[in-house]
Amino acid sequence: MKKALMAGLASAFMMLSGITFAGSGNAAAEPSHVAGQIMVKFRDHRAAAGVLRQHGLSEGASIGSTGAHLIKVPAGKEVQLIEALNRNPVVEYAELDRIVQAATADEYFSRQYALHNEGQAFANTADSLTVDAGTADADVDAVEAWTVSTGDGIGVAVLDSGVATDNPDIDPKVVARANFTTSRTNEDNYGHGTHVAGIVAATADNSIGVAGVCPGCTILAGKVLSDNGMGSSSGLANGINWAVNSGAKVINMSLAVGASLTLETAVNNAWSRGVVLVAAAGNGNSQTKVYPGAYTNVIAVGATDNNDAKASFSTYGASWVDVAAPGVNVYSTFPNHKFVIGRQNNRSFGYDVGSGTSMAAPIVAGVAALAWSSHAGATNASVRANVESTAEMKSGSEPYWAHGRVNADKAVR
Template identity: 65%
Template sequence: MKKVALSGLGVVVMVFGGITVVVPGNAAVPASPVAGQIMVKFRDDAAAAGVLGQQGLSDGPPIGSTGAHLVKVPSGKELQLAGALGRNPAVEYAEPDQLVTAATADPYFDRQYALQNVGQSFTNTAGTVTVAAGRNDADVDAVEAWNVTTGGGTRVAIIDSGVAADNDDISPQVAERVNFSDKTILGPDDYDRYGHGTHVAGIVAAIANNSAGVAGVCPGCSILDVKVLNDSGAGSSAGIAKGIDWAATHGAKVINMSLGQRVSSRTLEAAVNNAWNQGVVIVAAAGNAGTQAQVYPGAYPNVIAVAATDNNDAKASFSSYGKWVDVAAPGVSVYSTFPNHPFALETQYGSSEGYDILSGTSMASPIVAATAALVWSTTAGTSNTAVRTKVESSADPIPGTGSYWAHGRVNACRAVGALAC
């Protein structure tokens, strides 16, 4: 494949891990309900007051367009009351609102191999990590894809911890912002004090050829900043469901969720299905447990689940895998944007100076989301079904295809129909 010299470009990629189940590191932990609330869907909303009154509860606000309601309950009785309500014939289902966290794994490797791999070695920004040379062309051929399109303003929703307003390599790409986390935003520096969402967004759409840092896989894309995680990288299933609904109604063509939970949620799945039915392509991280255990929302049928590979096209040791995973993408030592103010992940990874590497399926997922956005901006972008099919069918069948993941490692160049890949 023809390689193109990159002048003034950097590449950033990061992995985001899990609703409820995946926490910083590689291990999965037991599901944990959000204290003081559950999610309930009634067969007839007119019966809600009576059914809840029997348990000493009151009805709560709707959760997006899922049909479920967020009901306040005494702390510590979430599972008990969800079970009791779920047995009532007037209730379609009742379930805990699960704690959501972000996850990263072994983050210090280096620079822009995900977009163009010529077998380079590199160090991270902090100078604390040297990444050994990888295999030539173990990349997604983003540079070649740009000969066809750079995104054409396609809107990609980043459902995450927010996008920092003080990094000029990604902030200008943000078209709209909304906050569904439990954190009150007090000013511009408060959009992302965890760091994960800014890294994920940069992988998608950091500005190219601006002599500043890195380039996203889809540098012509616009970002919808949907904040669902707080300063600790934690959130809830209900918050994510509301975020999905908001993104679908605000013009998102692609939704990226670098997060996941081990326990399936009917409310979350309803939000995913509603967005899919509105024509959105939905992409999510497969998780960092290193097992075949399913993680949601990635495992839902209407979501593209993404595993992580390294700069040799080998499965990352931490990456979840299995027949339920759809594609793979680089997720080890991916370079991207960080906030220029203090943030939680900075204490783990050292001084970022606005850019550094992270590892995880959280980083792999936005590469696939950005590839889908590129396809949307071509003549092949006729529907979400067509875009998903193009992304999956054009993937490179690297080792592990058919066992670790279904379709291979994504190839942006082939996905957009470029002649030279």
């Protein structure tokens, strides 16, 4: 495989050709909440109906295995009702349902410096942007890792905007799909999820496109971001629960949301059931925490470039950002139909570059999946420890992340 691959040789967290979707100046602004609904958890659910009736409300659907329920409320009254409910001793907590945003021998393998960096310069697809030459070996040593394992049989859940059904490099790798948004279908019409999924598990050695970090992995495509790239905390929590129940070993979340007790419970439940969780650290070029990345049971991922330097946009902070991975001009799959990111930013159908910690996170998810498959008796705790302890700390990057830039080859041995 190595010989063939070398011969043949893109939301709030996604940056494409220098355009970032995290807002002006890429500041880490607090996302808004979903109008007309809140999340409530009761200490004694037998009293729920009575408490809710006092406020003219009705019981709502449970949110995964978190114990919280999604309650419909009059739009504009969310904060007022949360304050009132939180004064009732029967209520464990009531909180906003915050908006989740996207954290924004193969034909193009030579453009995949993140997997194998020989210092090559390359052009993207859409506008012939030239990516300057990098530093040899400023990569995750994926080609070397594949001599040990390609991750066969490991399921990685990509909780994102869906995965395109018309890209032959990634669609065949999808073994389960679910929709936790208001979008009509679980097709990826935004583009972010397809790009992320390809980074994880695009088919290798098929003469087209790119190769994923874990080319033997399968993808569970949980659509938690709608066709406009937005989602909800409740939808994400439900997506996490679905991924766990569907057998995912690793969950990737290239997205951002404000702190949520419901979401944190979903994360902790997934961890307790043996799943590795990975999330983007954000594109704020600051130390501001974003979630779910900042939760203890999630591996938070910062971004580097093709010289192993911190990406200019990457959020950082060794106190909470765990590892880093390439996240600048990462080449991967896109839909072969019209998609929002493409229309906004002149992206090509099929394949192109994307930049952001959204791109770095799935590289780490892929490395974690490789580590799962290569160590007998592996657990989520041992896989996380393995990924972190084998990361390479580059001189000068100590303030940015706790463990360094991941190395797949070291993680599988």
